[in-house]
Amino acid sequence: MKPALGVCYYPEHWPEEFWAEDAALMAATGLTWVRIGEFAWSRLEPQPGKFAFDWLDRAIKTLGNAGLKVVLGTPTATPPRWMIERHPDMLAVDAQGRPRKFGSRRHYCFSHLGYREASVRIARILGERYGRNPHVQAWQIDNEYACHDTTLSYSAAAVAGFRNWLAQRYQSPDALNRAWGNVFWSMEYADFSEIDPPALTVTEPNPAHVMDWRRYSSDQVVAFNRAQAEALRPLTDAPLIHNYMGRVLDFDHFDTGADLDIASWDSYPIGFLSDRLEDGPEHKRRYLRQGDPDMQALHHDLYRAVGRGRWWVMEQQPGPVNWAPHNPAPLPGMVRLWAWEAIAHGAEAVCYFRWRQAPFAQEQMHAGLLLPDSAPAPGLAEAAQVARELATMPDIKPTQARVAILFDYPSAWAWEAQPQGADFDYFRLVSEVYRGLRKLGLNIDILPLTCADLSAYKLVLGPGLFTLPERLVAALSTYDGLAILGPRTGTRTPDFAIPVPLPPALPGFDTTIALTESLPNGAEEPLEAGGTVGRWLERLEGTAEVVERTRSGQPVLVRSGRLHYLAGWPDPEAMVRILRNACAEAGIVTTDLPDGLRISDTATHRFYINYAPEPQSHDGVTVPAAGVTWTPLP
Amino acid sequence: MKPALGVCYYPEHWPEEFWAEDAALMAATGLTWVRIGEFAWSRLEPQPGKFAFDWLDRAIKTLGNAGLKVVLGTPTATPPRWMIERHPDMLAVDAQGRPRKFGSRRHYCFSHLGYREASVRIARILGERYGRNPHVQAWQIDNEYACHDTTLSYSAAAVAGFRNWLAQRYQSPDALNRAWGNVFWSMEYADFSEIDPPALTVTEPNPAHVMDWRRYSSDQVVAFNRAQAEALRPLTDAPLIHNYMGRVLDFDHFDTGADLDIASWDSYPIGFLSDRLEDGPEHKRRYLRQGDPDMQALHHDLYRAVGRGRWWVMEQQPGPVNWAPHNPAPLPGMVRLWAWEAIAHGAEAVCYFRWRQAPFAQEQMHAGLLLPDSAPAPGLAEAAQVARELATMPDIKPTQARVAILFDYPSAWAWEAQPQGADFDYFRLVSEVYRGLRKLGLNIDILPLTCADLSAYKLVLGPGLFTLPERLVAALSTYDGLAILGPRTGTRTPDFAIPVPLPPALPGFDTTIALTESLPNGAEEPLEAGGTVGRWLERLEGTAEVVERTRSGQPVLVRSGRLHYLAGWPDPEAMVRILRNACAEAGIVTTDLPDGLRISDTATHRFYINYAPEPQSHDGVTVPAAGVTWTPLP
Amino acid sequence: MKPALGVCYYPEHWPEEFWAEDAALMAATGLTWVRIGEFAWSRLEPQPGKFAFDWLDRAIKTLGNAGLKVVLGTPTATPPRWMIERHPDMLAVDAQGRPRKFGSRRHYCFSHLGYREASVRIARILGERYGRNPHVQAWQIDNEYACHDTTLSYSAAAVAGFRNWLAQRYQSPDALNRAWGNVFWSMEYADFSEIDPPALTVTEPNPAHVMDWRRYSSDQVVAFNRAQAEALRPLTDAPLIHNYMGRVLDFDHFDTGADLDIASWDSYPIGFLSDRLEDGPEHKRRYLRQGDPDMQALHHDLYRAVGRGRWWVMEQQPGPVNWAPHNPAPLPGMVRLWAWEAIAHGAEAVCYFRWRQAPFAQEQMHAGLLLPDSAPAPGLAEAAQVARELATMPDIKPTQARVAILFDYPSAWAWEAQPQGADFDYFRLVSEVYRGLRKLGLNIDILPLTCADLSAYKLVLGPGLFTLPERLVAALSTYDGLAILGPRTGTRTPDFAIPVPLPPALPGFDTTIALTESLPNGAEEPLEAGGTVGRWLERLEGTAEVVERTRSGQPVLVRSGRLHYLAGWPDPEAMVRILRNACAEAGIVTTDLPDGLRISDTATHRFYINYAPEPQSHDGVTVPAAGVTWTPLP
Ligand SMILES: [Zn+2]
Ligand SMILES: [Zn+2]
Numbered sequence A, B, C: 001m002k003p004a005l006g007v008c009y010y011p012e013h014w015p016e017e018f019w020a021e022d023a024a025l026m027a028a029t030g031l032t033w034v035r036i037g038e039f040a041w042s043r044l045e046p047q048p049g050k051f052a053f054d055w056l057d058r059a060i061k062t063l064g065n066a067g068l069k070v071v072l073g074t075p076t077a078t079p080p081r082w083m084i085e086r087h088p089d090m091l092a093v094d095a096q097g098r099p100r101k102f103g104s105r106r107h108y109c110f111s112h113l114g115y116r117e118a119s120v121r122i123a124r125i126l127g128e129r130y131g132r133n134p135h136v137q138a139w140q141i142d143n144e145y146a147c148h149d150t151t152l153s154y155s156a157a158a159v160a161g162f163r164n165w166l167a168q169r170y171q172s173p174d175a176l177n178r179a180w181g182n183v184f185w186s187m188e189y190a191d192f193s194e195i196d197p198p199a200l201t202v203t204e205p206n207p208a209h210v211m212d213w214r215r216y217s218s219d220q221v222v223a224f225n226r227a228q229a230e231a232l233r234p235l236t237d238a239p240l241i242h243n244y245m246g247r248v249l250d251f252d253h254f255d256t257g258a259d260l261d262i263a264s265w266d267s268y269p270i271g272f273l274s275d276r277l278e279d280g281p282e283h284k285r286r287y288l289r290q291g292d293p294d295m296q297a298l299h300h301d302l303y304r305a306v307g308r309g310r311w312w313v314m315e316q317q318p319g320p321v322n323w324a325p326h327n328p329a330p331l332p333g334m335v336r337l338w339a340w341e342a343i344a345h346g347a348e349a350v351c352y353f354r355w356r357q358a359p360f361a362q363e364q365m366h367a368g369l370l371l372p373d374s375a376p377a378p379g380l381a382e383a384a385q386v387a388r389e390l391a392t393m394p395d396i397k398p399t400q401a402r403v404a405i406l407f408d409y410p411s412a413w414a415w416e417a418q419p420q421g422a423d424f425d426y427f428r429l430v431s432e433v434y435r436g437l438r439k440l441g442l443n444i445d446i447l448p449l450t451c452a453d454l455s456a457y458k459l460v461l462g463p464g465l466f467t468l469p470e471r472l473v474a475a476l477s478t479y480d481g482l483a484i485l486g487p488r489t490g491t492r493t494p495d496f497a498i499p500v501p502l503p504p505a506l507p508g509f510d511t512t513i514a515l516t517e518s519l520p521n522g523a524e525e526p527l528e529a530g531g532t533v534g535r536w537l538e539r540l541e542g543t544a545e546v547v548e549r550t551r552s553g554q555p556v557l558v559r560s561g562r563l564h565y566l567a568g569w570p571d572p573e574a575m576v577r578i579l580r581n582a583c584a585e586a587g588i589v590t591t592d593l594p595d596g597l598r599i600s601d602t603a604t605h606r607f608y609i610n611y612a613p614e615p616q617s618h619d620g621v622t623v624p625a626a627g628v629t630w631t632p633l634p
């Protein structure tokens, strides 16, 4: 398939006389997709039931006539002010009990059935009008679910929904009391109506209570998304997409993804480096204008899994953004690099956000491909370059990765509910495993826990998994590749209890976690073979063969056959060694990449992606700072 | 004019038999002003409508008979408990929706018209009784507006007032929607009654919405102050004063100042160093017992502007205070130094706060000139010394500064609404320009943006101005002095949009801001000529002559004729160089002062003010640690 | 008396068939006490008025038959969910006005008389059933009062209670206004019904207001505890106990202790090091798996005072806990060491918390003596070792300490209400004095301020005491030992005013505090004799003899006869020197202990307790890392 470029556009923000010229310039730049409409509800339905589609008709026609394919968004992330009048209780409520008010976006509670119905209604009306429009070749449902912490809402609708969900799940309060262990601290309920969301409790609530609340809340996002998808399905053949946000794990993307055709995500490498990564100031200074070298690739691989192979970047950072603590500009070259990196990972499309910088409202400091006065912004030339380069490339075919990481949204909820160590974070743990593999030059697949066939892979990693589903345990027990589970994997039952026999309870594997330590900075334990483990350290007992141990002799990595259990959180040195050794044994060729350089292989090419602010060389290939280059694979 | 000293006194705190002795000692110390009454409402009107003025009559007589002139305060910063009974909705409400309760002070909402009326009533009653009293020679209205974050209130009265204010300003919701750019994110309103203050929104509200809310809130302070001023005017010929707080920019002091005769401020150098300056720990340790060397002078110059030449220090720190994170004592000499510094900047009066340390209630750890047992506190002797020294001085006449800084309260609101970089702060930016000029030994005037005549100045600075009023642009275009605008100056329309053509759009000046970066610590860009720019850096395009550039060649200071635009935030080294060069070109003589030493010139004298904890010498003059000295000017 | 070991057990958490085996293993381990029942209300009274005691009958019998003595808890820290239905207003309310909800524990307001009555009822019912049961040999009332910040509640019940309490205390609003100094800022009240708890005020409330609120709140804990004690008294001869938490000073433990027979506390050395000590990261790393070397001993001595000689450790950490920011495991040996340290300080019993790790609910990561699968956890062997060692020891008789520290809960409230320096903390000040004495090898007694006979001691310390009661001043004036008061001692009247004559106003002692400085880190004043004072420094005036002074000559320690006043907060070096010199003069033999080693003497033995992670030697005795050893005293 030939990947394509696109852009996000807001015809309603500009005089109509701009549209044709904008469309022409998009096409001339080599863009083929244009996403529109996802925030335009107040212009589509200015008053309840009074619609104004003429402008959108004309906008789609203008764009289509210029040769562009439209992604049409349902505008449900921005209900108009009159909607609040109709459903005063539709606003989400925060954990402190305060309604989250109108005046920005995402001001709705996923549990509110009235608003859910209103969303389906506008989706259906749009589907009816544009579902067969030849220019509308894809749909986006809503926008960035969960962004701005909007998954969890403590509204009356959510309370009622949660109780009902619990009643469905447990059938009797006794069953719930047993499952949660409510005998502890006399927390037993006599009726589902007595149960509130876990908020404002005197000290920490029961983690089993929190876990069910997180599951319920995720399910509401899934239901909200599914309702719109079901409304659109009969009305269009175009694929349905949602644009996920970076490092958002509050709902299960595999679940929403199952109702959609393509997964997409919004990639803001520089903003994310600044506002959602734990790395230290030195790393953040080095990558200030490039973003973290692995954050984007991890999301690309994750959304390839969520989209079952089909995925896009729906919003690509084109210059400085407005929402991070500090907002520097990309190094020259990065706007091109990010697009190529996505393409190398199999993106079908990369759309820049946004076409022209809006001079008004919240995002006026967010760069576009054009300045507010329509002059070209620095990103435009780089986007055009990507388009030209793409035109000269053959189809990009994916290659099969030999390494996979098992990824699980509920594990993120579980360890948020019970970090045990203040800095234990599931995503960070997964990222550090991913980073270790990327430094070794590997392509990686992300797998959901529902995956029961691991045969494509020579090495499978499963860090930090809350529970191990039986099917997965079965798959592992017959797997002839090498697997490394842990730390903290399989340490809970689905009811959030410690299983007996004690974890990890792996098939044919004599090792149990007798004790767990969470450790502050500075209390890392050195390993015999170099590097350290810190933050998390499980004390293993049993006869399993020891592969890695601390200098004091405590086992840290043990094995039974090709199945390994890792009992601590390795530092970068130990992580890379452990992974390099595992690859060697598994028959995977690795290479040691210089700082900031990454490799991604497609079926036909090897891409060299240099996040460093200086040139890097490898295998005789020299890549300029913030550069990307590729060589044909033999 | 001969400057005078004074003191703040609370006769209601002490047995009546103390009063005459206190008054005699004040007079013997050389004090001539005594401020009273500003917190005494519960003693003046113990029950609604039941007044008790006899004690105040006697207090004023006792003080007046001792030769003291009284500043009488209206007590509206401390409404009695019964007032809340009458107006339960008069309390301010915080952004979280919680009423801010009785039990300290400033417990009222500026928007509440019932309380505003009650304030006018007590002011009128006091005016009627004391307006012609020969001992009452000045009035203070209320106390420290905005202190304790009291400008913004989200009460029902404020919501109603805001809607009405918006209706007046925009006349139609459509006009407001256009002005704010509410098409963005479907934020359009159909009626003014749909608009709330910008609080508890899901993500950031529209900055245009915030800006109007800030304007509205400032206007309520102005209206509250004006109502009392108008009540007092017909009843007295004495000047009306308000005492502003340090680094409070939440309302427009120029606007309140227009209704008053004299501006005053409350100067707590050691407390302010500790609780409201960004300087690092080394600076804060060096000036721990002195305060920052420029913070007071900047306020002196600012309030001289607010008072249109007439200004006081109404409260001067006399020893340790009680409200900063840590509260050390002034170095011996500082209580004298601070007073002389104010006088050198043109203060008509400097009043110490307070006469005798109160042994009870909130400020019991706040020093006075006397200890609670009436023994002299260390400050008393220094105050007496200033009085003796003043007696030997000729009148202090101001000299005309040759450098001015344009200062604008709305700019502070704008960049609070849209910092873009987490540490961008308008006051800090202005302070650093001011500090650079003071290190060069210069007198400075502060100018409001309404200033249309710059002819008195050879150099005008305009850092961080939200908008550039047309009159000011006109003045600059004919100005034959040297001007430096920026960074971030003129980058918005009054409606908080990016203007097109792009900023700074200065007359006859080919430069535009194509891109803006906010930068974290450690990401400063070195300049060719030394020093760095950091925190904020605008990328300029155009043909304007480049005066300063980064080592990578990016323009940082450009000019067209004598008008300059500065595109970044200089570090201290670069700041001083840029200012020194500008002064040289403008024909202003500068000098490089040793660390902590400052110079202030009057028409007749040069004052050397040494904030350093060790002696400093300059021009053959040696000033002891924490000392001040002066030499006649030729 | 022969000290004993015990354990906390939850029969309701386990299948009944486990009980006998558990009991047998407890006995075999050498445990003699077992605490049960304190969280079991929902199992004792599953529905209002429907009791289920049969299981508890059987559990007690099973445990008793195994030779164990039962401590039976009243379950009032965990009211069942149905109780909230009966008393919807029984929940505590936080300072922000939010009810603190069901779903964990301690969800009640001490002021709520309905819940207080319900607590008395369940206590009485339990007393009636088990008060004469031969196996029930002690009672615990409630659990960890104040834990999770539960002393202060702003509920309607608390507001009403507070007003009534104030009316009782002051009889008239005028008296209250005078006592609090409400003339300041017009805060005068006309009626008790106008007074709210001090919360959400615009700026700080009157500290006198806060102090009475703290006294009121403490009194409610006392009343709550007394009500249960009075219900149980006629029904049992077994001693009544409460288990206090570490570093909780929110209510007056001496007051609750007066209604009980034995004081106990819950000792979690590693958790406390991590979450409630101010020491720097180096200290915290060194003692990561041991806890602070003085924190436990200080509490042991404190609770010996609270229990008037009779005290226990009711919960002893047996391994990692679940609630601190990080939760490492104890070094091998610490589970033994902690028990012996308590015993050396006179504990009658040390009970481990808990028997078997619960695999469910909030504390599933909290270690027990057994793992969730009933395998022994590392702590079990150490507990058994202590039991064996105890069996070979003669009775442990206390020795009389020669040094005492005066300790006062209201002082903690006072300086929380008025820290004046951000890091002034009463407990920290006392701890640092205590640590200095312990480094010198001394046994210490803690004394309440009601103590009027100091004759047993050669040295008495009184740091940071809010007020000095007259009886204590009288005792000091005839005391022939050496006393050191200060800093900040006796600086307020009971009404929270600065006394005149000025403090410290000690008998026959010409020194007054003329000025007080609070100082940030880095602003310490060096002392002539070495070390520094920082954080707090009072400037003394008067003719008293100076013992220690700053290098600049300012007196820091002054004396009149054997009574000393210390005017600053010494660093560790100065603290130890001052204490060593005082001991030398007082005729107390001191010794300088190596880092982490501590000595505790009983009547017959000297215990060497080594908190260090390496062996330490002293007096020819070498103690292994995390070890404890003892030698007979001559
Ligand atoms: Zn977006
Ligand atoms: Zn003041």
Ligand SMILES: [Zn+2]
Pocket (backbone or CB within 6 Å): C144, C266, C315
């Ligand atoms: Zn406990």
